[in-house]
Amino acid sequence: MLAALLGLILVLRFVVLPADLFSAKPHQVAATERERAKQASYAGVSVCKQCHTDEFETKSAGYHRNVACETCHGPALGHAEAPKSAKPPAPRDRKFCPVCHGYDPSRPTGFPQINQANHNPMKPCITCHDPHDPVPPETPQECSACHGQIASTKALSSHALLACTTCHEAEEEHKIQPRSSRPSKPDSREFCGQCHSSEHGVSRAPKVDMNQHGDTFLCWQCHYPHLPEGN
């Protein structure tokens, strides 16, 4: 009697009732399908360039070539589907560009950054720079246009009055192709020795005996020249 009852239960559980009833799989398939069916709001560059060919071509030749249209213009799938009725915004005021190009010490060295307080205050960025081809209106005169972090560190240091070109030689090409033409670094100990050697250094600079100190190393391998020790 009991055997028959238990047998019936087992047959029901494993044979009669479909296995799907006990499996999480159908739920997961349904959830996956729901997730797939969600509506996107970013169209992607390949959609934008179908109509905005000129802007796309200008942009692909300039420094913003890897910046997607929607990075600045916001989600635009609605605009791609109904070009007349939905217009994506174009940021034109001074607040937007510094989101990326304002000076921040944590940003990678060499990423173009400006100090908003003294970089043409009040002027919208687009009066001088075309965001689709953002070349500087004139070649930067000062290294700090790009090397803001080093400039602000150096300004605090005892090397504040030295120009970048005292130690680095940068070809003109570096201002246009920063990565293919690199500036030089001092490659001898005697270079720093011009000021810091105890034999023939400049009067105010701290002196070391070049023959005793540091032997085979270049000075900047231990001392950070943009922020040397001692104030």
Added chain:
Amino acid sequence: MDKRDFLKDAILFIPAAGLLKTLAGSTEAEASTSEGSGHAGGEGNGAWYGMGIEVEKCIGCNRCVEACKAENDVPNEPYYFRTWIERYTVHSNGETTVECISTNAEPQPEVDDRDILRTFFVPKLCNQCANPPCVQVCPVGATFQTADGVVLVDKTRCIGCRYCIQACPYGARYLDPRSRTADKCTFCYHRITNDQLPACVEVCPTQARIFGDLHSRASRLVRFQRMNKISVLKPDLNTEPKVRYAQLDGEVR
């Protein structure tokens, strides 16, 4: 029925149940192979999605955070994130401070540049672990891994118990206050299954994020992994994250 009879019957049942279960199991296996995949969450195309992050390229502009919020309808309050950015500052005394720059919180007191040894941004998101602790702890099976390796949440099954939020070692999950269910990054599942990039990858202005298929022989992500020194977050937890960081500082946790 006395005890002796009961035990006799029971001895018969145990192998009988096992036999039936094997039978049922084989039919189920046949059914699933005919569907094309034995893995949970529907058919896969053999992809195994992952993301690469080049820490040295991140400029901390928060475009990814805003794109993610717009694309995935993440609550606007500045403490619900599917992806967020952290600022790491290593001070001269060896101390490291971490600050989430996506919260619009009051900026930390200005530090003298002289006291900073190094500082950089680290984008964070769900690591889409190959061995996800959040899936193990879910009491109702609402969170699961799809055939292409993305961990999803079934909002209709989630009971909002927050177990997974506690279990995630990366803090990648939050409780959606509107539905009271857990939510997290899905690698923009609706986009990647439609041949688009996740929204954060799409808008990143410096290409600090790279998305791709880890199983493919030819994908940007595989090349990225070949050309860079790759680390993952908290490798000691054996979660096998599929978000791979290049040039990651040892201080990053």
